Amino acid sequence: xVQLVESGGGLVQAGGSLRxxxxxxxxxxxxxxMAWFRQAPGKERQFVAAIWWNSNxxxxxxxxxxxxxxxxxxxxxxxxHMSSLKPEDTALYYxxxxxxxxxxxxxxxYGYWGQGTQxxxxx
Numbered sequence: 001x002v003q004l005v006e007s008g009g010g011l012v013q014a015g016g017s018l019r020x021x022x023x024x025x026x027x028x029x030x031x032x033x034m035a036w037f038r039q040a041p042g043k044e045r046q047f048v049a050a051i052w053w054n055s056n057x058x059x060x061x062x063x064x065x066x067x068x069x070x071x072x073x074x075x076x077x078x079x080x081h082m083s084s085l086k087p088e089d090t091a092l093y094y095x096x097x098x099x100x101x102x103x104x105x106x107x108x109x110y111g112y113w114g115q116g117t118q119x120x121x122x123x
Contacts, residue, residue, distance in 0.1 A: 018081075032099050033098040039094070066083055094114055
């Protein structure tokens with residue numbers, strides 16, 4: 001079992017920044033693929049960013065150049081630093097873990113999820 005606990009969401013004005021954190025349990029965290037997804041009301045869950053076991057990142061086009069995903073294996077934690085935030089970034093952000101370490105951006109490939117943290121960007 002892998003437990004994920006997100007933190008760092010909040011209300012921010014457009015153009016501002018936030019850093020989300022996701023603390024994970026598990027002795028082999030360094031081998032996990034970790035990802036952030038988001039879901040706005042009435043919309044499907046959307047891939048935002050992932051970081052693979054080798055720390056290579058992947059991003060959805062709409063956040064490239066604005067968001068940075070990173071991981072600290074010593075702390076079993078993955079981060080999402082978000083800058084130049086836009087109102088359309090408003091959503092519930094979820095951290096997800098794929099212990100198989102495969103390169104996946106589809107929600108169904110991630111077996112473990114956090115409870116979500118709300119990010120609201122005002123215009």
